[in-house]
Every structure is written in structure tokens, then in C-alpha cells.
Amino acid sequence: MRLKDIDPLEMIDFKQWQEMVDLLCWMGNVRSAAITRVDHPEIEIFKASSNAESPFHEGLRGELAHHYCEAVIQEKERLVLADARESERWREAPEIEHHLVSYMGYPLFLPDGTVFGTICLHDDKQHVYSEEIQSLMAQFKNVVEAHFKIARQAAELQRALDNVKQLEGMLPICAHCKKIRDDEGYWQGVEKYVAERSKARFSHSICPECARQLYPDYDLYD
DSSP: OOOOOOOGGGGOOTHHHHHHHHHHHHHHTOSEEEEEEEETTEEEEEEEOOSTTOSOOTTOEEEOSSOHHHHHHHHTSOEEESOGGGOTTTTTOGGGGGTOOEEEEEEEEOTTSOEEEEEEEEESSOOOOOHHHHHHHHHHHHHHHHHHHHHHHHHHHHHHHHHHHHHHSOOOBOTTTOOEEOTTSOEEOHHHHHHHHSSOOOOOOOOHHHHHHHOTTOOTTO
16 A cells, blocks of 8 residues: 655644734734735635634635735745835735735745745734734744644654554565565565665675575585
């Protein structure tokens, strides 16, 4: 049986992410807080603050079309807008149609350096974000990115354990040449099969029985 690919996100307890966005919304005194995930050509609300005023909900998706978060994802930098209506670049942003005129967002990086999405705040009025809320956002960004790293390590460990379990199970081995059939139906030598699925490495010698058959004139084990 082929080993199932493990999604590191499945190793994360997202309850803490929900608590973070709820706390950010409350402490920032804003209309909404969210964690987004980019899924080209769309962006998804991965977690949204649970306050009644939030216009977002988990799973909401939209096309990338000059959104605030899109700039954070593309430029891989923090974006802070006290009032987007006062910016020539942002005065026609899609969010303004929904009265979300203020924004602060930080990029969230996966362990390989690619951008997962953002952690962000929106407000329906001009909002100057304090140093305290900016510091809290930066700390929560670090927490989420630490979760990514831990999840990747956990997934790699689980994959290694699954490989060990596979080696402990029944292996389809040729009765004659001793090759093993892999998950794709290809026959591999025992050494290659084991080496690709474990940390085992082989050294080569010859057993007494084979020594007597192959080299009867030499007393290799006497």
C-alpha cells in the first residue's frame, strides 16, 4: 500500500489561531481580524474573528484583485494603512466598497520561504495602529510561523514512522531473485528498497554457506 502524503497543516491545532484573531480584534478595537491563505488565483479567509461586526467568515474566498493582503503577499512586507482613501494607490481597493478603509497586515512565511498568506486587521474608519498592537501582531506572526515549523517536523517524523511500519509489514518478494515489489509495481533489489525507506546502510561480506559453495578451495571461516 502506498504511504499517504501528510499535509503539515493537519498537524496544527487551529484553536490557538482562532484565539489570536479574536484577541487582536478586541485589543486593536477594529472591525475584524483574520488569517488568510493564498491559493492562486484566489485568497481564502482561513480564520476570522468571531465578533458579530466582522464581514468575513472562515472559508470565504475571493479572486486576487488588488486587495490589501495581495500586496503583502506579493511584496512580502508589512502594510499599514490608516486610511486607504487618502492613498492614490489604494483609494479604489475592493475593500473600500465594503467600508474597510483601514488595514494592517503581516506576511506569514512557510518554512521553505514561500508565503502562506497574511495575519491582518481591518477597520471601517480611519485607524492609527498603536505600537502595542503592531508589536502584538508581530508576535502572533512569529507564533503562527513557529507552528508551521513544528508541523513540518511532526509530518516528517510521522512519515518516517510510517516507513518503519511499512518495513515491518509483509513485503512482496520474489522467491527466486529476492527483489521486492514497491508501491508502484516496480521490482527493486532489497538493498535499494530498504535504503530508500529507512536510514539503514549496507556493508558487504559473504556468509559461511556461500563461501563454501563459491570458494571451496579456501577456508574463509576456519
